[in-house]
Amino acid sequence: MTPRESSGTGCTSEADPPRIHIHDPTLRDGHHAVRHRLGREQLRGYAAAADAAGIPVVEVGHGNGLGASSLQVGRAALSDASMLEAVREALTTSRMGVFLLPGWGTSSDLRQAIALGADVVRVGTHCTEGDLAERHLDFLRDAEVEAHAVLLMSHMAAPERLAEECLRLVGFGASAVGIFDSSGHYLPPDVSERVAAITAAVDVPVIFHAHNNLGMAVANSVAAVRAGARIIDGCARGFGAGAGNAQLEVVVPVLERLGYATGVDLYRLLDAADFAERELMPAPPTIDSVAVVSGLSGVFSGFKTRVLDIAGREGVDPRDVFFELGRRQAVAGQEDLIVEVAEELRRSSGPPSTPVAAVPGGAP
Amino acid sequence: MTPRESSGTGCTSEADPPRIHIHDPTLRDGHHAVRHRLGREQLRGYAAAADAAGIPVVEVGHGNGLGASSLQVGRAALSDASMLEAVREALTTSRMGVFLLPGWGTSSDLRQAIALGADVVRVGTHCTEGDLAERHLDFLRDAEVEAHAVLLMSHMAAPERLAEECLRLVGFGASAVGIFDSSGHYLPPDVSERVAAITAAVDVPVIFHAHNNLGMAVANSVAAVRAGARIIDGCARGFGAGAGNAQLEVVVPVLERLGYATGVDLYRLLDAADFAERELMPAPPTIDSVAVVSGLSGVFSGFKTRVLDIAGREGVDPRDVFFELGRRQAVAGQEDLIVEVAEELRRSSGPPSTPVAAVPGGAP
Numbered sequence: 001m002t003p004r005e006s007s008g009t010g011c012t013s014e015a016d017p018p019r020i021h022i023h024d025p026t027l028r029d030g031h032h033a034v035r036h037r038l039g040r041e042q043l044r045g046y047a048a049a050a051d052a053a054g055i056p057v058v059e060v061g062h063g064n065g066l067g068a069s070s071l072q073v074g075r076a077a078l079s080d081a082s083m084l085e086a087v088r089e090a091l092t093t094s095r096m097g098v099f100l101l102p103g104w105g106t107s108s109d110l111r112q113a114i115a116l117g118a119d120v121v122r123v124g125t126h127c128t129e130g131d132l133a134e135r136h137l138d139f140l141r142d143a144e145v146e147a148h149a150v151l152l153m154s155h156m157a158a159p160e161r162l163a164e165e166c167l168r169l170v171g172f173g174a175s176a177v178g179i180f181d182s183s184g185h186y187l188p189p190d191v192s193e194r195v196a197a198i199t200a201a202v203d204v205p206v207i208f209h210a211h212n213n214l215g216m217a218v219a220n221s222v223a224a225v226r227a228g229a230r231i232i233d234g235c236a237r238g239f240g241a242g243a244g245n246a247q248l249e250v251v252v253p254v255l256e257r258l259g260y261a262t263g264v265d266l267y268r269l270l271d272a273a274d275f276a277e278r279e280l281m282p283a284p285p286t287i288d289s290v291a292v293v294s295g296l297s298g299v300f301s302g303f304k305t306r307v308l309d310i311a312g313r314e315g316v317d318p319r320d321v322f323f324e325l326g327r328r329q330a331v332a333g334q335e336d337l338i339v340e341v342a343e344e345l346r347r348s349s350g351p352p353s354t355p356v357a358a359v360p361g362g363a364p
Numbered sequence: 365m366t367p368r369e370s371s372g373t374g375c376t377s378e379a380d381p382p383r384i385h386i387h388d389p390t391l392r393d394g395h396h397a398v399r400h401r402l403g404r405e406q407l408r409g410y411a412a413a414a415d416a417a418g419i420p421v422v423e424v425g426h427g428n429g430l431g432a433s434s435l436q437v438g439r440a441a442l443s444d445a446s447m448l449e450a451v452r453e454a455l456t457t458s459r460m461g462v463f464l465l466p467g468w469g470t471s472s473d474l475r476q477a478i479a480l481g482a483d484v485v486r487v488g489t490h491c492t493e494g495d496l497a498e499r500h501l502d503f504l505r506d507a508e509v510e511a512h513a514v515l516l517m518s519h520m521a522a523p524e525r526l527a528e529e530c531l532r533l534v535g536f537g538a539s540a541v542g543i544f545d546s547s548g549h550y551l552p553p554d555v556s557e558r559v560a561a562i563t564a565a566v567d568v569p570v571i572f573h574a575h576n577n578l579g580m581a582v583a584n585s586v587a588a589v590r591a592g593a594r595i596i597d598g599c600a601r602g603f604g605a606g607a608g609n610a611q612l613e614v615v616v617p618v619l620e621r622l623g624y625a626t627g628v629d630l631y632r633l634l635d636a637a638d639f640a641e642r643e644l645m646p647a648p649p650t651i652d653s654v655a656v657v658s659g660l661s662g663v664f665s666g667f668k669t670r671v672l673d674i675a676g677r678e679g680v681d682p683r684d685v686f687f688e689l690g691r692r693q694a695v696a697g698q699e700d701l702i703v704e705v706a707e708e709l710r711r712s713s714g715p716p717s718t719p720v721a722a723v724p725g726g727a728p
Contacts, residue, residue, distance in 0.1 A: 187618065188583065215576075215614040219552065219583030237650065250579040250651055253660055254551065267683060270653040277652070286601065286648040287611055288641070289634040296617055319631060 017261045021205065021231045023120075024050055024248060025059040026276060027087065028099050030239035032063035032302075033281060036076040040086045042280055043078075046236070047090035049272035054264050055248075057120050059097035060087040063241065065124070066098055066105035066113055073104075080109065084116040095119035095146075102132045107139050120146045124180065126331060127151040130165040130172075137172035147174050148231075150207055153331055154179035155186055155298050159197035166198045166206075176231055178207025184214055184243055184295040188223035199228030209233035210246040213295025215287060217246035218254055225260060236276035237284040242294060242301030244285030249273040293319045297326030306338050314342040321345065381625045385569065385595045387484075388414055388612060389423040390640060391451065392463050394603035396427035396666070397645060400440040404450045406644050407442075410600070411454035413636035418628045419612075421484050423461035424451040427605065429488070430462055430469035430477055437468075444473065448480040459483035459510075466496045471503050484510045488544065490695060491515040494529040494536075501536040511538050512595075514571055517695055518543035519550060519662050523561035530562045530570075540595055542571025548578055548607055548659040552587035563592030573597035574610040577659025579651060581610035582618055589624060600640035601648040606658060606665030608649030613637040657683045661690030670702050678706040685709065 027043055043060060050058045060083050062068045062076045069076040076083070087096055097120040098113045110121060121140055123133040133149050140147040149169035154162055166177040179194060186194075191208065199206050208224035210217035210233070221232050234251045238244030249269045252262050277284055290308070294301040299322050307325075311318035324341045391407055407424060414422045424447050426432045426440045433440040440447070451460055461484040462477045474485060485504055487497040497513050504511040513533035518526055530541040543558060555572065563570050572588035574581035574597070585596050598615045602608030613633045616626050641648055654672070658665040663686050671689075675682035688705045 187586075187621065212579075214618055215579075215582035215611055216618075218579035222551075247579055247651060249653065250656055253656065254578055254580070257551065257660070267681070270656065270683070274653050283647060284650040286650060287614055289613065289638050292613055292617065292634065296621070317631070319634070 017259050018225075018230070020225055020255055020260045020262050021056050022248070022252060022262050022264055023057045023059065023097065023207070023231055023233045024055045024235065025097070025099070025209075025233055025245070026050070026235040026239050026248065026280070027058065027060040027083075028065070029063060029241060029245055030235055030276075030280060031061070031076070032241035033239060033244075033285060036062050036069065036074045038280060039077055040082065043083055043086040044090045045279055046272065046276055047087040047094070049268070049275045051091045051094040053268035053272050055094050055269070055272075056263070057097045058087060058091060058094045059099060059120070059122070060084060061098050064104050065100045066109035068101065068104035081112060081116060084113060084118065088117040097122065099124060100136060101125070102136060107136065110136065110139060110143075114143050114145055118145060120148060122148040122150055123174075124150045124152050127154045127157045127162060127165065127179070130169050133169060133174075134172045137169065137174055141173045146176070148176045148178075148207060149174035150178050150180055150209065152180045153182045153300065154194065155181060155183065155190065156329060156331070159194045162194055163197040163201035167201045170202050170204055174204065176205040176207055177202055178209070178229065178231065180209040181211050181220065183298050183300050184211030184217070184291070185298040186210075186220050187214065187216055188219050191220045191223040192227045195224045195227035195229050205230040207231040207233070211240065211243060211295070212238055212245065212247075212285070212287060213243040213291045213301065217244070218251050221246045221251050222254060222258065225255060236273040237281065239276055239281055240285065242285070242304070243287045243291035290318070290322075293322045297322040299325045299330055300332055302332060303330070303335070303338065306335055310338050310342045314346045316342055316345040381623050382589075382594070384589055384619055384624045384626050385420050386612070386616060386626050386628055387421045387423065387461065387571070387595055387597045388419045388599065389461070389463070389573075389597055389609070390414070390599040390603050390612065390644070391422065391424040391447075392429070392461075393427060393605060393609055394599055394640075394644060395425070395440070396605035397603060397608075397649060400426050400433065400438045402644060403441055404446065407447055407450040408454045409643055410636065410640055411451040411458070413632070413639045414600075415455045415458040417632035417636050419458050419633070419636075420627070421461045422451060422455060422458045423463060423484070423486070424448060425462050428465055428468050430464045430473035432465065432468040445476060445480060448477060448482065452481040461486065463488060464500060465489070466500060469500075471500065474500065474503060478507050478509055482509060484512060486512040486514055487538075488514045488516050491518045491521040491526060491529065491543070494533050497533060497538075498536045501533065501538055505537045510540070512540045512542075512571060513538035514542050514544055514573065516544045517546045517664065518558065519545060519547065519554065520693060520695075523558045526558055527561040527565035531565045534566050534568055538568065540569040540571055541566055542573070542593065542595065544573040545575050545584065547662050547664050548575030548581070548655070549662040550574075550584050551578065551580055552583050555584045555587040556591045559588045559591035559593050569594040571595040571597070575604065575607060575659075576602055576609065576611075576649070577607040577651060577655045577665065581608070582615050585610045585615050586618060586622065589619060600637040601645065603640055603645055604649065606649070606668070607651045607655035654682070654686075657686045661686040663689045663694055664696055666696060667694070667699065667702065670699055674702050674706045678710045680706050680709040
């Protein structure tokens with residue numbers, strides 16, 4: 001296979017094409033789209049299909065990770081243990097991944113996950129709060145697992161800051177580090193500069209995880225690889241929060257066509273995606289108007305329901321609410337801001353002047 | 365608005381950002397997704413919404429253009445005249461566009477469309493058969509309309525060949541020329557080199573029309589603009605054949621964020637897209653496995669139903685059929701090849717060896 005890039009730093013004419021490690025959070029991020037209600041047969045069936053395709057890591061769990069099943073963010077259909085057992089017994093060569101957000105998941109959740117066969121553990125924090133991962137990464141040092149650390153809502157920090165955080169995470173013991181585009185805000189140049197800064201700062205594999213709010217999930221994943229990322233996330237049919245993730249069965253052949261090796265079998269991968277569409281989701285994610293506004297404003301699409309409700313009550317345009325929340329750099333946990341913003345907009349009555357251009361945090 | 369590209373040739377710090385002319389074929393290409401069955405109120409409603417958003421050109425008609433309604437490619441719900449009348453009466457500032465494929469449409473169809481108020485007429489041919497547009501472009505020289513000429517399935521020709529064809533089309537009288545990625549095969553570098561070659565060859569605006577089979581419709585449209593294209597097609601929610609087109613309400617704010625001016629109002633555009641999702645389509649297009657294979661193999665997704673039927677009958681993998689059709693450079697009208705290929709695959713029994721890599725025509 002010949003590299004076909006017109007230019008690019010990530011892919012040259014060396015004999016062995018760069019290897020890209022595909023990480024598949026279909027059974028974790030996809031959970032957001034179905035209120036964390038996947039059952040045992042769904043998990044087992046998809047895990048077996050991904051395993052047959054040669055997907056290196058199959059991540060499973062509640063959308064918000066280990067220990068997160070709750071009234072506040074949604075009760076999962078199964079316990080963490082049941083989910084892990086279902087996937088573990090379906091895997092023959094793929095490794096099993098889990099996700100943990102400090103505050104939701106604890107060390108005892110991690111201990112249980114490892115006992116149940118988790119091979120890859122990802123600890124996620126807000127992009128400027130990598131310190132919160134220290135205790136968990138420290139705990140993982142002595143475990144026989146691969147420890148990843150990832151920065152969420154990463155468009156809210158400058159490239160240099162992300163590189164510093166990643167370097168700190170490597171110091172805590174992370175064997176791979178990287179960034180999530182949680183609100184699907186990035187365009188490819190944004191990804192290139194951030195991943196390049198991180199790649200220059202650390203000597204471990206760099207991770208990139210896309211969302212598709214601006215239709216750029218695949219292009220952003222390619223930009224990340226060209227800038228040096230070597231672990232790329234993708235979900236079958238894009239199954240994930242809001243507009244969905246990078247579509248796994250698209251990003252894999254696109255990377256292969258550009259000369260990168262994934263080791264994934266295309267036909268079996270398409271079979272896995274067909275299974276996912278048929279058995280896991282009511283319909284594949286699409287980019288609706290709220291998703292576009294969420295991506296442009298840099299606000300996590302998980303705010304959608306509350307923004308629509310509150311804007312309706314206050315008689316203001318929910319799009320104005322999103323853009324104002326973006327200006328105020330709202331993040332998950334700050335849902336109280338929605339009421340404040342909506343009330344202010346009602347009182348001031350006029351919409352903000354330049355909705356598209358004035359997005360904070362996205363530009364360097 | 366400040367250009368936010370890290371680099372790029374198409375967008376610099378000049379005072380006036382480059383103007384991109386948005387061309388909206390929702391009511392023409394979208395027709396492919398609903399068997400050409402849009403009714404008068406649907407056409408009128410969407411046209412009014414697009415007009416309110418400031419979309420420069422609203423294209424309408426049977427998916428295959430003027431005069432194409434037929435048993436062979438599908439009977440439209442309305443006559444060409446009824447479709448044009450419905451859209452015409454809804455437009456106040458947007459101009460009305462029509463599409464014509466020589467062989468389906470005739471000069472008398474053109475004459476009628478112009479009499480009914482068509483402002484922009486597009487003549488499309490296979491990418492190496494621009495000569496077929498000569499007669500129609502000649503006819504349009506004396507009409508008070510803007511005449512575009514576009515090359516379909518353009519991945520099947522090298523950049524230089526496309527540039528030659530476009531130069532010839534300008535000679536025939538086209539006031540804008542460009543390329544369609546009819547099977548959604550391109551990755552951004554493919555678009556860049558082709559549009560750059562055409563832009564260098566002609567002195568009229570260059571057109572780019574994407575399909576989303578490989579998740580690259582928006583990224584490819586951006587690549588086209590950076591390489592010099594100035595007329596970009598987009599459909600509401602991507603409504604179009606197969607995996608759909610560049611999603612209009614995504615590509616517009618993305619271009620704006622990159623510093624290009626479209627003159628389109630974002631909120632009214634999102635309203636138009638919401639109308640389209642609610643009133644025109646059963647569901648927005650998604651990228652299914654056939655669409656991925658169609659994009660990779662460079663075969664028009666209109667082959668889907670027949671490939672699935674015939675492959676099922678012969679007991680062969682429809683994906684193998686697509687890749688072999690791609691190798692043989694099959695184009696619309698060559699549906700007989702499907703039977704031939706499927707029978708050969710059944711006899712030889714083994715699947716082709718390198719499905720992803722060996723795509724003809726796509727690589728320079």
